[in-house]
Amino acid sequence: xRRTVEPLRAVKGMNDRLPGEARAFARVxxxxxxxxGLHGYGEVRTPMAEEAALFSRSIGEETDVVGxxxxxxxxxxxxxxxxxxxxxxxxVRAYIEHKVATVEPVTxxxxxxxxxxxxxxxxxxxxxxxxxxxxxxxxASPEADAxxxxxxxxxxxxxxxxxxxxxLNSIGDDACRPAYAAALQAFLRAHAAxxxxxxxxxxETNPLRALDCKVPADRAILASAPEPGAxxxxxxxxxxxxxxxxxxxxxxxxxxxxxxxxxxxxxxxTTFEFLAGGELGSQNTVAAGGRYDKLVERLGGPxxxxxxxxAGIERLLLALGATEAAAEGSDLLVAALGGPxxxxxxxxAQAVRAAGLRAELDLRGGSLKSQMRxxxxxxxxxxxxxxxxxxxxxxxxxxQMGPRGGGAPGDEIEVALDAVPAELRRRxxxxx
RNA sequence: GUGGCUGUAGCUCAACGGUAGAGCACCGGACUGUGGCUCCGGGUGUUGUGGGUUCGAUCCCCAUCAGCCACCCCA
Numbered sequence: 001x002r003r004t005v006e007p008l009r010a011v012k013g014m015n016d017r018l019p020g021e022a023r024a025f026a027r028v029x030x031x032x033x034x035x036x037g038l039h040g041y042g043e044v045r046t047p048m049a050e051e052a053a054l055f056s057r058s059i060g061e062e063t064d065v066v067g068x069x070x071x072x073x074x075x076x077x078x079x080x081x082x083x084x085x086x087x088x089x090x091x092v093r094a095y096i097e098h099k100v101a102t103v104e105p106v107t108x109x110x111x112x113x114x115x116x117x118x119x120x121x122x123x124x125x126x127x128x129x130x131x132x133x134x135x136x137x138x139x140a141s142p143e144a145d146a147x148x149x150x151x152x153x154x155x156x157x158x159x160x161x162x163x164x165x166x167x168l169n170s171i172g173d174d175a176c177r178p179a180y181a182a183a184l185q186a187f188l189r190a191h192a193a194x195x196x197x198x199x200x201x202x203x204e205t206n207p208l209r210a211l212d213c214k215v216p217a218d219r220a221i222l223a224s225a226p227e228p229g230a231x232x233x234x235x236x237x238x239x240x241x242x243x244x245x246x247x248x249x250x251x252x253x254x255x256x257x258x259x260x261x262x263x264x265x266x267x268x269x270t271t272f273e274f275l276a277g278g279e280l281g282s283q284n285t286v287a288a289g290g291r292y293d294k295l296v297e298r299l300g301g302p303x304x305x306x307x308x309x310x311a312g313i314e315r316l317l318l319a320l321g322a323t324e325a326a327a328e329g330s331d332l333l334v335a336a337l338g339g340p341x342x343x344x345x346x347x348x349a350q351a352v353r354a355a356g357l358r359a360e361l362d363l364r365g366g367s368l369k370s371q372m373r374x375x376x377x378x379x380x381x382x383x384x385x386x387x388x389x390x391x392x393x394x395x396x397x398x399x400q401m402g403p404r405g406g407g408a409p410g411d412e413i414e415v416a417l418d419a420v421p422a423e424l425r426r427r428x429x430x431x432x
Numbered sequence: 433g434u435g436g437c438u439g440u441a442g443c444u445c446a447a448c449g450g451u452a453g454a455g456c457a458c459c460g461g462a463c464u465g466u467g468g469c470u471c472c473g474g475g476u477g478u479u480g481u482g483g484g485u486u487c488g489a490u491c492c493c494c495a496u497c498a499g500c501c502a503c504c505c506c507a
Contacts, residue, residue, distance in 0.1 A: 009497090012497090012498075063505090064505050064506080065505075065506075068433075068504095068505085069505080069506090085506095086506095086507085115507085117505090117506080119433095119504095119505070119506080120433075120505095121499085121500095122499090122500070122501070122502085123499095123500070123501080124507085125505090125506075129507070131507060198503090198504070209505090214503080263505070264506090273507090282501085282503085283506080283507080285506075286507070288506085289507095309507095310507055311507060312506085312507030313507090314507085315507060335465095335466080367465080367466095368466055369460095369461090369465080369466065370460080370467095372466045372467040372468095373466095373467050373468085374467085375466095375467060376468060377458095377468090380467095383466080385465075385466065387465060389465090397466085399466070401467065401468095402467080402468070412466085
């Protein structure tokens with residue numbers, strides 16, 4: 001195994017997912033498709049790259065996601081493109097571009113795929129990570145928020161994630177948020193000298209973010225800061241209370257967290273997060289979202305309200321403590337000895353597959369013993385022994401394998417070569 | 433981007449300033465054509481990488497890369 005050339009490695013923060021892990025991943029995706037499908041959501045697939053301007057306009061120029069973490073590069077004509085750092089912007093762009101609002105009043109979309117942010121990787125946070133998310137366009141009512149949140153809860157339950165906490169808040173809309181933000185900023189500026197450098201910065205760039213500062217001294221000061229929940233205008237208050245009420249009806253009990261804010265600029269009114277314990281450490285937000293009633297308009301579309309969310313698949317898997325999922329073994333492993341028998345075995349395996357059963361040949365050849373051992377460790381349900389004698393007689397020995405790594409010796413019967421697929425199918429039915 | 437910890441076989445780990453071992457896994461044999469159990473055999477490694485100190489470095493020093501943890505930020 002001497003290395004003569006330096007092997008290339010995966011890009012930092014971008015990980016391979018080998019089949020064992022990929023299966024666990026695929027299961028989460030399959031549940032997303034199933035549960036979202038039950039709620040009337042259709043899958044959209046938008047490009048991985050968009051014009052960078054789309055993200056700065058929607059997510060916000062001043063956010064870290066756009067300002068510091070986006071992969072931006074010029075295309076051949078010098079147009080700045082960006083690898084998508086999240087899914088909502090692309091979905092909204094597609095919604096506008098295809099004039100979807102003109103053909104249907106309410107649109108339910110979900111998406112699923114890789115996102116890219118140039119951050120320092122750590123557990124539950126990677127430069128290429130994967131999100132599943134959904135967007136509900138055209139409904140301003142509190143029912144929409146509640147339905148979406150309940151759907152996420154159902155999805156988390158479906159993948160086996162229990163013990164999640166739901167936090168809920170409202171950050172107001174154009175009518176009340178500006179005044180609130182100004183009040184909060186004034187408060188922060190007044191206390192700037194006592195606050196940590198981060199909060200001094202936040203006071204100027206994104207005052208709301210200061211609310212969830214983790215520095216103890218800051219928390220003490222911020223305890224008396226104005227909270228968004230207390231400054232809502234009448235309609236926002238009404239909307240928020242109705243969302244809470246609907247969630248209670250649906251059997252969910254959200255914790256109201258008056259300091260829950262969102263990092264992306266496009267949110268209005270409802271914000272929420274699902275938190276999980278487990279092995280996630282500080283990256284314990286597993287799904288998050290909120291309402292964004294002005295975004296479609298802001299990106300040049302009609303005035304269509306919307307609410308959406310995204311969940312990080314890697315984080316879901318971590319929260320689940322998902323271990324690798326073993327591959328299902330073949331229905332049949334063909335062990336053939338000698339050239340003529342091995343040629344016949346190629347054909348035989350093909351015939352079994354054509355009958356809809358999984359067949360595998362031990363491609364290494366080797367002794368019958370080693371081929372049988374392979375059949376065992378590969379988890380094959382049956383093994384077919386094909387040697388010169390069998391070939392001459394037009395038959396093969398079909399042996400039932402016990403459970404992998406142990407169990408009773410299997411029964412073995414002779415089967416005519418042409419009858420192998422049918423006989424295998426019959427026996428598999430008995431076994432399973 | 434900031435701070436800290438860690439890098440030895442496929443995995444989990446050991447060792448010592450004198451170029452590395454164990455368990456599991458893997459491969460083979462006992463059984464010239466029948467898996468598992470047992471026994472026997474096989475180490476599969478430039479000790480992450482590059483320098484430095486030294487007669488000699490896996491060990492000490494520096495750098496770098498990667499992973500992890502916290503912060504920042506976020507899903």
